Amino acid sequence: MSMARSIAPAEVGFDPARLARIDAHFGRYVDDGRLAGFQVLVTRRGEIAHSAAYGLRDREAGTPVEADTLWRIYSMSKPITSVAAMMLWEEGRFELTDEIGRWLPEFADMRVYSKGSTLKPYTVPAIEPIRVWHLLSHTSGLTYGFMQTSVVDGLYRAAGYDLYPPSGVDLAEASRVFGELPLLFQPGTAWGYSVATDVLGRLIEVVSGQSLDTFLRERMLDPLGMTDTRWHVAGADAERLAALYVPDPATGRAVRHDRLGDLAYAKPSLLSGGGGLISSAADYHRFTQMLLRGGELDGVRLLGPRTVRLMTRNHLPGGGDLGTLSTGGFAETTLDGIGFGLGFAVVDDPVPSRLPSSVGEYYWGGVASTAFLVDPAEQLTALLFTQLMPSSTWPLRAQLRQLVYSALVD
DSSP: OOOOOOOOOOGTTBBBHHHHHHHHHHHHHHHTTTTEEEEEEEEEETEEEEEEEEEEEEETTEEEEEOEEEEOOGGGHHHHHHHHHHHHHHHSSTTTTTTTGGGGGGGSSSSEEEEEEESEEEEOSSSOBBBBHHHHHHHHHHHOGGOSHHHHHHHHHHHHHHSSTTTOOOOOHHHHHHHHSOOOOOOTSOOOOOOHHHHHHHHHHHHHSSSHHHHHHHIIIIIOOTTTBBBBOOOOGGGGBBEEEEOOOOOOOOEHHHHHGGGGGSOOSOOOOTOOOOEHHHHHHHHHHHHHSSSSSSSSSSOOOHHHHHSSOOOOOOOOOHHHHOOOOOOOOOOEEEOEEEEEEEEETTTTSSSSOOOEEEEOOOOOEEEEETTTTEEEEEEOOOSSSSTSSOOOOHHHHHHHHHTBBO
């Protein structure tokens, strides 16, 4: 699809001069070398009000960011996998309150870390089983090895699971390993960013009888016309993939990271529903428009409107926010006033974050600094793509909100 602006910004409540600040602001990151390039897309009421690409997708090759550039979206895979799971839920294939051990027996009798070291951890039995909604809301007690904040994530690293899994491991084997490791907390009592969405992907496989890539392709990506979303790039498409960068510790300039970046050119053995997808702005635009329209786009309905509303309410225990319930070590989102739904962070109160947004806005991002937001109250979506890891390097997401919302003048 064309990514050109589809309507005059003023017709949907934007000041065009203020929208232009987005390009100027992020352009400074490119001009001084902190980013190689970026792509931004802003819509309102289903119309593209602003679309921009600037800089280079591959600085070393000298190739520019273009409308069809491919980006590693990492954790922006999570909402896609979460929608896929809820499609099965709508078919009655499971209840959100079901124990996942019913399909994944490795999680039937979990233990929870209590004290001790990575060499000698002491655990206690889980008093609550991991349930499907725990996976969707990151309240399962699972964690990530790269967090570097707890004994439990140290145990993940010791088992070979850091930012990437061990070579050759598939989703079934990874799920088995996760089931053998202790939980960080009792399920349903706190929020901890984790491999839960990878386990959810494995649940989709077992419940559907299809591999995760086949299920996503047949049930979501092809029907929605998301033809660029895939697990790896090959052939002519490889030239469209943006290079991956990290900040130079001394200068802050983006420097190429081929070791991690090159992983995108080979089919992964582990289909990571939590972080494995590559996509384009046009594809993720279609995904966010489907959500904004209550689960339907261009006559293709993936979810019912009430399901989308359920997913984008705060499901954290006691109605708490990430500021009080997060286990720490997480820098991808502002925490105060932010709840978490079934696959998305959800704004419960915009004031504590000191950022403009609406109650009910939902969003997420990826570790290479990609981001999206959907605001049902304003009928607004915003997408940002670049390839700088980690996402906490620069406050790009907060600044995207400042620039987009301050351009709304109706």
